[in-house]
Amino acid sequence: MLKRSSIPPYPQFYELFYTYATGVNPSLNNRINAIFRNGTSPSSDLAETLYEEFLKSDVDDRLTNVSERMTARIDAVHDAIDTAMTSATAYSGSLESATDDLEQALSPESFRALASRLLNETRRMQDTNRALEQQLQSSRDDIAALQRDLDDARRESMLDPLTKIANRKSFDEGMDVAIADASRTGDPLCLMMLDIDHFKNFNDTYGHQTGDQVLRLVAMLLKSNIKGKDLAARYGGEELVAILPSTDVEGAVIVAENIRKAIQAKELLKRSTNEKLGRITASFGVAAFQPSDTPASLIERADRCLYAAKHAGRNRVVSEKDLEGSLRRAAG
Incomplete structure (x- = not known):
């Protein structure tokens, strides 16, 4: 479409x-x-x-709206239940009274009057129960819709509003889960960080709106080049990250190279003027989880690799293995 x-x-x-x-x-x-x-x-x-x-709305407003609607629906259910309980109490009283009357000898006319009274009371009770059933069914439907709204708001609260990938809060939680899983299973885990090259100059030259479009584009390319268990997130500014569970360094470098090439292949066009803005590039750092790692230490090593990529000329991928090789060559 x-x-x-x-x-x-x-x-x-x-x-x-x-x-x-x-x-x-x-x-x-x-x-x-x-x-x-x-x-x-x-x-x-x-x-x-x-x-x-x-689709674009303030999460806090949406949560407040859901809360208010939920409160109103609960109050309506309480009112319906109170009405039903009042009717049930009255009906119980009528039955007790009828029991007392039946223990006495009744004339046919009195018996017919008692039966008519009980029939009317029963019908009123049936009407009250039907109203309660309708209220409860309506509440079930409303609460299901509220649950969907709440789920949407919860998902939105975990997304970066600009790029629509995971935000920093979601990334932090994802790192905790990924490290806990890797520690338990012994499976590999890598963290990839990328930074858009010369992004500040691009923003200053073409404006922040165009810069925002570039961030969205890079985020889309990042997300489309990782698999289901991976998590793409905006770490801050023009820095994006990807948590890559069950991926070793060699596999993570391949993923990073694919993303780097995809970004470099895109020629930018300013929609308002059709002006060609050239191409953008990004630098990547890749670090692998070690048993002694915390989220902070893994992020620090990935950031160190990213810095090395930028220092080496940008538009490239540097992993921990590359840094180790460079150190060995320098020592030799």
Whole structure:
């Protein structure tokens, strides 16, 4: 759909159409379907508008909204239960009274009146129970929708709002889990760090909006070149990282090289003016987990490799093995 509409596959546009394809946001689907029915051809500007309206929102506001709706729904259920309990108490009293009456000798007229009274009380109780059932069914549906909203907000809270990959909080949690798993299983684990070369100069020359598009592009290329268990994250500024479980240094270097080449192959075009901005490159550092590592020590070694890559001329991948080889050559 993106290709057919000539919309660039930036993360936010991919998320928009992915959400449409899954059907989890009925309001978004209704809007896009109406656009298609009207024969309107989607554009980048229209996609940006839809994204801003349906998907981009403040997580705290969304959580507050979910909390308020949940509270209102719980209050409604409590009210319905209170009403049912009041009716049940009254009905119980009517049955006790009828039991006392039945223990006495009743005339046919009195017996008919008692039966009519009990029938009316039973019908009222049935009506109350039906209302409670409807209220509970409505609450189940509402709570299911609230759960989906809460899950969406929780996922969004773990994403970097610009690049739509994991944020620093999510990365920190992912590192703890990955190191714990590697320590338990003995499987290899690598951390890859990348930094966009001369990004500050690029920002100063072409503006922060264009710089943001570059960050989104690099994040998309990073995420699309790693496998399911891996975690891509924005570490800070123009630095991105990837946690690579079950991957040794040689495999991590191959992944980094693939990403480096993919970034270098992209020729940038400023959408507003069609001005060619040339190409960008990135430098990479790769470190492997050691049994004595903490998250901080693994990050420090990967950062050291990244610094070496930039110091050696940028647009290259440097791993710990490369640094060890350089030290051995210098010593020899």
